[in-house]
């Protein structure tokens with residue numbers, strides 16, 4: 001699937017508002033990809049498809065994960081907000097002909113993150129949080145930070161998301177916590193090395 005096809009596909013699957021968000025995420029993801037020397041087309045494709053399963057019902061998402069348990073990453077046991085990324089990656093792989101593992105990974109983990117995130121994973125995660133229409137307190141700070149240091153930006157973004165989830169008394173996805181702990185350890189080790 002090329003970028004034009006992906007754009008048409010999501011145009012047909014998403015509300016105007018979410019389509020607009022998707023185009024903004026693409027723009028931000030491409031900007032970050034350029035900054036960090038990551039393949040811009042991969043960033044654009046992952047961004048275009050990241051929310052492609054967001055407007056289907058939970059029952060439909062559950063059915064998609066049950067039909068492909070080997071691709072569902074235990075999704076059913078995880079908090080429902082992460083389902084749409086997992087389902088989008090499954091649909092992209094099984095129905096839309098996306099074969100690039102890096103792109104599929106970035107789509108699947110865009111809501112919660114995961115341990116061992118690639119630069120592309122981080123870029124799509126951050127682009128989703130800092131796209132043009134986002135206006136949560138602190139978003140401008142994140143926009144600056146993500147152009148300076150991908151890992152420090154990920155820490156800030158994961159902390160923000162995790163705190164928000166916990167403040168709402170919602171369950172925290174274990175992947176999200178694992179992603180935070182891993183990047184925190186890396187950043188700390190880097191700081192220790194730099195003295």
Ligand SMILES: [Fe+2]
Pocket residue numbers: 050051054084085110111
């Ligand atoms: Fe999403």
Ligand SMILES: [Fe+2]
Pocket residue numbers: 021025050051128
């Ligand atoms: Fe999104």
